[in-house]
Amino acid sequence: MANKHYPAEFKADAVALYRSRPGATIAQIADDLGVNRETLRSWVRADDQRRGAAAGPAASPAAGSVEDENAALRRRVRELEEERDILRKAARYFGRGDALVNRFQFVADHQQRFGVKRLCKVIGVSRSSFYYWRSAAEARAAREAADAALVGRIRAVHAAHDGTYGAPRITAELRDAGLAINRKRVARVMRRFGVQGLRLRRRSRTTVPDPAAAKAPDLIGRDFTAPEPNQRYVGDITYLPVGDRGFLYLATVLDLHSRRLAGWAIADHMRTDLVIDALHAAKRTRGSLDGAIMHTDHGAQYTSRAFAAACTAAGVRQSMSAVGSSADNAAAESFNATFKRETLQGRRAFTDEREARLTAFRWLHRYNTVRRHSRLGQQPPITYEKSPRPAPTTLAPAA
Template sequence: MVMKVYSPEFKADAVALYLSDPSHTFEGIGKDLGISRETLRNWVRAERARRGKSGAMIKSTKDVPVSEATKEELEAEIAALRAENKDLRKQNATLATERDILRKATKFFRRRDELVNRFKFIEDHHRAWGVKRLCHVLEVARSSFYKWRAGREARAARERADAALAERIRAVHAEWDGTYGRPRITAELRDAGERVNHKRVGRVMRKYGIAGLRLRRRQVTTMPEPSATPVPDLLGRDFTASMPNTKYVGDITYLPVGDGEFLYLATVIDCFSRRLVGWSIADHMRTSLVADALQAAAATRGSLAGAVFHSDHGAQYTSRQFADICAELGVRQSMGAVGTSADNALAESFNAALKRETLRGARRFDGARACRLAVFRWTTRYNTRRRHSANGQQAPIAYEQQSATLTLAA
């Protein structure tokens, strides 16, 4: 089994894919997505129950006809359905409670969602929902909350001390017509016999909006776009890697849908196994498209620190926003020559295979929804089942798993 925990988005897409064509079977779709037949059946059954559909509408080409089923089998199935229904009602009640908590929390947090705000919300509402459930919904550790609550008196005392210090700072600040900043105010307070650190003075001044007079003229510097700074080619058309999570390539490709419209797919592919580690699909080509794909890859791998990401010179990859995201993730950028597709051949090859095997000779997809489902199915199957010549005819994930096993054995 490739995946043990599936996201709600994956479940929703899998159900939508199965329901999109009456000819689909649990067996076939389950194999394509790397999940068991019964798991997909349960997801579809839950979705139809949520929509209020009759259980008689559930499709199964493999089920035994009712007329041939024994009484014991029917009773067992009914008992299983009742147990499942009971669990679903319990889950719905839990979700409803969590929804109410989050609705109230949204109004409580307003513009900021700091950890302290979460603690305050738990303190104010723990009698209604309990500390355990609130900590679970707001994703904070109970030990951290109790530690925060135990320090209330200390924080209150610190607040009172800061307020008193702020008054003394204001007095010095006013005495010198607002010209004194942190160093001089600290010196004044020390000369008056107060033992205070200059860092604390600066913190309190920032907290209470007290600032000295600055006569220096601010110098505005032009921040050039990263495209003005050459990005080296760190791959040199060498699309191999000795281990996963070291070298990646990516590109944007268009997906024709409907009548003259397009969706756009951004990819992040590991050179070691040819695994599609991150991807994003949207109806635009803004920088957020490629940024979402790279951040999805970081979520899959856990970290991309030290890895190389190679792309062409598209405006999205040369933008300041993308350069900042690469720096934040610890990714080193690499780019081939302008107008040379061979310098990013691996990504180009992936795009060609995707279109060839999803469109199958058609000029366009039958709408945006059909396109998204086709891409979802193909990319999942590509990683879990589709054999790749560069991997010795193994699927990318299987190739990575075998490599990890061999490494541990060595």
């Protein structure tokens, strides 16, 4: 059939009629006029071009028709609804820790329904990063399995030491058991699975200076080291809270070479007998203290005549820190803080005196024989003493 020829005036009127009826479609106007729909569409487009596609109340949509515009709007609505569905599903993934990894996992779980391109665009990740993450799935699964096996060993060590060990000491235990591992990996796995060591708490003061008492010179000068065992000791008193109001008191004598607890005594009082008993216990451990230095604070027990006489009888030279300066007896105070942290484990007090004594007895013996010490290369004090080595040159408080 030959193409029908329409005069220019008819074309102009047809376009004007279409523009005068914003709710009408190309198809409706074309049918009313008895012209081909595509023919009318071409007239509208040509008129748009002549007018520079000027905007106006009767302007045609860019698609050339309201019908096309409606179709585009419907597509956009579907896209927005799909985005809403994607984000609703994704919300369950975003609260699980590593947000980026969880987004990748979300894309992997929903790619069959929505497609990788669409998902990555909606949740804001690059496709290349997702594909790289997916390609590493096998290696990632192997690491997950290795971490799951490792945390079992970490928990066993953690439990064996009453939940007190952190990453450094657990790493040392695992290495001694033949496992090649570094502290950073142990720390990462502990964080991931919620395994925690104990942290230091503020120390409370127990010894009270006696201003009128005799003072000894400071023979240590904050140098908390010794080239050999049985040369320098530090002493202090700490309290053990029992029940609602009661206390026991622990006096200690600590060797500065190996941090070995050479002597200790527990009592329900802080009289001078307590620190003398601890000194006598250290003498029994070492056989002799002749020529050793005993460094303490200015507590009334340590400045007493009775303690001075006990030191003289044992051949011990007294040394005292500055009044009110905890740094001058830091090694002893650090030991006490560690003891309380690892025995109380966050509790305010022991249940009763029996529990306090037995807990202290167990911990104090394990401190020498089992508990690893950071300053000693993660060795227990007695093990360190049996393995002679050059004396350390850096100051490090007991931990």
